[in-house]
Amino acid sequence: MNKSLCKCVLVGALVLTISGGCWAQPAWAVWSCWYWPWHDNYNPNLFDSGEAMYRYDLYTGAYSQWWEYNYHGPPQYPAPWWGHCHAWAAAAVWEPQPEYSKSVGGITFRIRDRKGLMVETYNACADGDSYEFLVDNPTPGTFWKYLRKEIGGINPMHGEKMGFVGELYYGDEVWNYPIYKYSVTLSSSSPYSGTIKIWVASDGKPSYANSTTLYYKTYAYKFKGVRKNSRGDPVSSGTWIGTGPYSRPDAIWRPYYATTWMQYADNTELSEGYLNDILSDE
Amino acid sequence: MIRGPKRSFFSLHLALAVFFFNGLAVAQVVSTSAPPAWSVGDWWVVECQVYNTGKVVRGAKPGWTPRQGWRFEVEGSESIASQPYFVVSIRPEGGNRCPYWFRYWFRVSDRYVGRSELHHSEHAASKPNALKPSVVRDDFTDTPPGPFLTDEFPSLPLSMPLFNANCKPLAGGDKSEVSQAFENLADSRVLEKADLRMASKLEAEAGRRNLLVRISTLKITERQYWNSGLPWCLYGERTENGHDFRRYWLVDVGRK
Numbered sequence: 001m002n003k004s005l006c007k008c009v010l011v012g013a014l015v016l017t018i019s020g021g022c023w024a025q026p027a028w029a030v031w032s033c034w035y036w037p038w039h040d041n042y043n044p045n046l047f048d049s050g051e052a053m054y055r056y057d058l059y060t061g062a063y064s065q066w067w068e069y070n071y072h073g074p075p076q077y078p079a080p081w082w083g084h085c086h087a088w089a090a091a092a093v094w095e096p097q098p099e100y101s102k103s104v105g106g107i108t109f110r111i112r113d114r115k116g117l118m119v120e121t122y123n124a125c126a127d128g129d130s131y132e133f134l135v136d137n138p139t140p141g142t143f144w145k146y147l148r149k150e151i152g153g154i155n156p157m158h159g160e161k162m163g164f165v166g167e168l169y170y171g172d173e174v175w176n177y178p179i180y181k182y183s184v185t186l187s188s189s190s191p192y193s194g195t196i197k198i199w200v201a202s203d204g205k206p207s208y209a210n211s212t213t214l215y216y217k218t219y220a221y222k223f224k225g226v227r228k229n230s231r232g233d234p235v236s237s238g239t240w241i242g243t244g245p246y247s248r249p250d251a252i253w254r255p256y257y258a259t260t261w262m263q264y265a266d267n268t269e270l271s272e273g274y275l276n277d278i279l280s281d282e
Numbered sequence: 283m284i285r286g287p288k289r290s291f292f293s294l295h296l297a298l299a300v301f302f303f304n305g306l307a308v309a310q311v312v313s314t315s316a317p318p319a320w321s322v323g324d325w326w327v328v329e330c331q332v333y334n335t336g337k338v339v340r341g342a343k344p345g346w347t348p349r350q351g352w353r354f355e356v357e358g359s360e361s362i363a364s365q366p367y368f369v370v371s372i373r374p375e376g377g378n379r380c381p382y383w384f385r386y387w388f389r390v391s392d393r394y395v396g397r398s399e400l401h402h403s404e405h406a407a408s409k410p411n412a413l414k415p416s417v418v419r420d421d422f423t424d425t426p427p428g429p430f431l432t433d434e435f436p437s438l439p440l441s442m443p444l445f446n447a448n449c450k451p452l453a454g455g456d457k458s459e460v461s462q463a464f465e466n467l468a469d470s471r472v473l474e475k476a477d478l479r480m481a482s483k484l485e486a487e488a489g490r491r492n493l494l495v496r497i498s499t500l501k502i503t504e505r506q507y508w509n510s511g512l513p514w515c516l517y518g519e520r521t522e523n524g525h526d527f528r529r530y531w532l533v534d535v536g537r538k
Contacts, residue, residue: 082340082341086338086339126338126339126342127334127339127342127347128332128333128334128336128342128347129331129332129334129347129348129350129379129437130379130380130437131332131435131436131437132434132435133433133434133435133436134338134436135433136335136337136522136523137523139500139501142433155420156418157400157418157434158400158402158413158416158418159416159418165338167337167338173340174337174338174339174340176338229425229459230424230425230426231424231425235459236459236499236500236501237459237500250337251337251338253338256379256380256381256382257381257413258409259381259409259413260409261409263379276409280409
């Protein structure tokens with residue numbers, strides 16, 4: 001049974017989280033999508049007729065639509081907010097955005113279908129043993145350190161800037177987003193206090209799945225007590241100010257890069273060769 | 283006249299008691315330790331499992347992930363800033379899905395980690411946009427020496443104490459966030475933590491010094507059980523904010 005249920009943001013719930021808009025996307029950056037809910041009353045779903053799995057099955061003769069309905073759909077009794085946000089957020093930091101429709105074997109895969117399949121291939125990426133990093137309840141210093149390192153490009157893990165995933169609901173709910181930009185305003189002397197603002201791609205509207213525009217939201221977190229080391233890097237220190245669900249990030253993480261399309265795919269009706277036909281750009 | 287001898291008698295007992303308890307303490311907590319003996323060609327395998335809290339995926343069941351293997355090998359020695367370092371490669375082994383491998387430079391004198399490299403491997407996958415083979419190097423030699431502790435690659439248990447060093451929290455820089463402490467251990471306490479595959483090798487090392495090493499920050503505590511005859515700790519575990527994070531075992535050692 002699939003474990004990868006995910007609590008994602010619903011249309012209309014975005015008002016809680018500060019601001020939104022669109023952004024000129026750097027080449028390395030992340031992409032927006034739809035959270036592809038499991039609940040049949042919130043549409044579209046990946047298992048709907050005409051959507052990604054339906055088209056995949058037309059091309060391959062597989063039963064991925066059936067699998068998706070049964071294991072990522074209504075038989076799991078999902079809450080309305082369950083979906084694929086963790087898989088989308090991970091795919092969006094690692095994979096180039098599908099930017100055009102592609103016809104394969106006479107079947108047209110729209111941008112939304114190619115994004116949907118790409119998201120599905122990352123569904124098992126957060127099962128615990130494939131993290132490049134996972135920091136639960138990061139201190140302000142640790143969060144700032146990763147923002148500088150990975151997004152600011154100051155000695156990044158892979159030698160170049162890239163985004164990472166933030167689980168941004170401080171509490172029991174799970175809302176994952178790809179973080180791609182940040183700014184910090186802070187006091188002039190150590191220990192530092194100030195505000196960290198982050199930009200994340202959004203998955204809040206179905207239309208985002210078929211678009212190449214980067215729709216975003218921002219979060220701002222106030223902190224105090226952060227120190228730096230002799231290299232100028234923030235160290236694990238400080239405390240967040242406030243206690244609400246949007247007062248601080250709940251966790252930050254990024255999985256290993258998936259070297260095959262099937263590495264993290266749990267839909268057993270998918271296969272490497274067909275996915276490559278559909279998802280590769282050449 | 284009477285009280286004198288009584289005082290002396292009392293003082294003698296007090297002195298013996300102080301000596302006895304101090305003696306016990308000295309036998310347990312030690313100030314430092316020599317590093318493990320390594321030579322070029324030495325290799326060892328460590329298996330690690332991470333506790334999956336399920337926190338970032340709704341509905342995930344918390345629990346320990348399957349063990350993942352890492353093969354360490356002392357590939358050679360190099361000089362950094364006129365000081366000799368062992369160069370150790372670390373590669374995923376068995377079912378380990380990590381698509382990268384690593385090199386770490388450990389100073390011969392104290393195992394200070396002075397440099398690391400992350401290597402993107404060649405992939406035979408059909409996926410066209412796989413990571414290109416490349417190497418990312420990080421030098422740490424501009425920081426004050428201290429124990430090595432990182433939150434990157436949680437399934438790779440690479441925490442390393444600074445041997446031959448004062449155990450007090452080290453002052454200055456980011457290392458002020460990391461402290462270490464050494465404690466002598468009995469054979470039985472190390473044996474009970476060891477993987478069964480290491481039992482015979484550990485018996486061969488009986489009588490060697492056993493150590494419990496604690497490496498700590500505000501949120502992280504790493505406990506490692508070392509035997510001075512073996513190249514890596516026999517068992518280690520990390521807790522973060524008091525919760526299980528990972529545990530790891532030395533499962534094989536050898537020489538090329």
